[in-house]
Amino acid sequence: MAGRGSGFVDQTSHQSLPSALANLQEILQLGRGRQLVIFLDYDGTIAPITPTPDSALITPEMHRAMLRLAAKCTVGVISGRDLPDVRQRVNIDSIVYAGSHGFEIGGPKGLHVEQPIGIQCLPTLDLTHQEISRQLAEVKGAIVERKRFVITVHYRLVAEQEVTLVEAAVDQAIHRHPQLRKTAGKKMFELLPNTDWNKGKAILSLLDILEMNGPEVLPIYLGDDTTDEDAFRALQGTGLGIFVGEEAVESAAGYGLRDWEEVREFLLELTPFCRV
Numbered sequence: 001m002a003g004r005g006s007g008f009v010d011q012t013s014h015q016s017l018p019s020a021l022a023n024l025q026e027i028l029q030l031g032r033g034r035q036l037v038i039f040l041d042y043d044g045t046i047a048p049i050t051p052t053p054d055s056a057l058i059t060p061e062m063h064r065a066m067l068r069l070a071a072k073c074t075v076g077v078i079s080g081r082d083l084p085d086v087r088q089r090v091n092i093d094s095i096v097y098a099g100s101h102g103f104e105i106g107g108p109k110g111l112h113v114e115q116p117i118g119i120q121c122l123p124t125l126d127l128t129h130q131e132i133s134r135q136l137a138e139v140k141g142a143i144v145e146r147k148r149f150v151i152t153v154h155y156r157l158v159a160e161q162e163v164t165l166v167e168a169a170v171d172q173a174i175h176r177h178p179q180l181r182k183t184a185g186k187k188m189f190e191l192l193p194n195t196d197w198n199k200g201k202a203i204l205s206l207l208d209i210l211e212m213n214g215p216e217v218l219p220i221y222l223g224d225d226t227t228d229e230d231a232f233r234a235l236q237g238t239g240l241g242i243f244v245g246e247e248a249v250e251s252a253a254g255y256g257l258r259d260w261e262e263v264r265e266f267l268l269e270l271t272p273f274c275r276v
């Protein structure tokens with residue numbers, strides 16, 4: 001990873017990651033003479049974590065900050081959410097989006113790419129969605145969220161003693177349908193096509209599509225959850241990862257920011273130094 005920050009002490013703990021804000025000059029130095037491309041995760045990075053998926057919105061201030069940034073450089077939002085959902089929440093036409101953890105990519109000038117393996121899995125995802133929804137219908141607080149290529153089973157509002165029921169339903173589905181694999185994130189489990197595709201691969205593919213895969217570009221990725229680690233790893237050596245959150249987790253990111261408000265501050269500080 002380019003730039004570990006001079007304050008770097010222990011790379012296994014986020015709390016010791018150097019602050020991207022405090023080390024802005026160092027980051028700018030890495031980007032000197034290079035075009036910056038900024039990739040942002042949605043939930044927990046540009047929007048706060050809320051009790052239900054529906055209520056997680058970006059603030060007007062964040063929207064303004066992103067608009068200003070997008071006027072100066074290439075911006076992408078790389079999300080586990082469904083592509084139309086994240087696009088509508090961010091609502092900026094000029095940026096590129098990846099939904100379903102990168103299984104679907106969309107952007108200006110008609111850009112639209114879906115992973116063929118995802119398309120093959122659609123009947124299995126449909127069936128699994130029905131099965132899990134039925135199985136968890138009686139579990140109070142469980143939310144089954146269907147995205148085109150991913151099913152997310154949320155347990156944030158489920159009583160602690162019932163979370164095992166939620167995980168058991170997911171595990172049984174994976175057992176029945178080996179075309180799917182399980183991942184986990186903030187108070188949720190996900191089922192997605194059982195293939196080696198993730199946010200990191202999606203970003204590398206996007207950089208190719210945008211013809212921004214050379215040394216004259218510095219891609220920066222900001223994310224807060226386990227699936228964002230794939231993106232941090234993918235950019236090691238060529239770009240920069242910024243972990244968002246206060247908890248101590250193992251991260252492949254080089255810098256840290258506390259929360260989405262610090263993310264906004266960072267974007268505002270970075271914008272004047274971006275060029276198209």
Ligand SMILES: O=P(O)(O)OC[C@H]1O[C@H](O[C@H]2O[C@H](CO)[C@@H](O)[C@H](O)[C@H]2O)[C@H](O)[C@@H](O)[C@@H]1O
Binds near residue numbers: 042050056080152
């Ligand atoms: O990759 P992301 O854009 O960060 O999306 C990851 C998942 O985020 C959403 O769930 C999370 O945020 C919700 C709203 O704050 C919260 O209620 C939930 O507990 C979190 O797991 C989204 O609903 C999922 O579809 C995304 O995969």
